[in-house]
Amino acid sequence: MESGKPAGVPCVQLLPDMRCAIFGKPERPAVCRSLRPTQAMCGAGREDALTYLAELERLTAV
Numbered sequence: 001m002e003s004g005k006p007a008g009v010p011c012v013q014l015l016p017d018m019r020c021a022i023f024g025k026p027e028r029p030a031v032c033r034s035l036r037p038t039q040a041m042c043g044a045g046r047e048d049a050l051t052y053l054a055e056l057e058r059l060t061a062v
């Protein structure tokens, strides 16, 4: 997103099925390409991962 992704706002590239519309394409932001998932991020499954993401959103909200 041109000015960065504000907390609480879905990325414009996020598809309805939660996939990235530009995955594997050169225009995908470097921060996305460089992200390496960790056990702490993913937890035991989707619910843990969404909880982790929600906490990141809370911590970065302005």
Ligand code: SF4
Residues within 6 Å of the ligand: 011, 012, 013, 014, 015, 019, 020, 021, 022, 023, 028, 029, 032
């Ligand atoms: S990987 Fe990056 S560009 Fe793709 S949907 Fe997620 S935040 Fe957006």
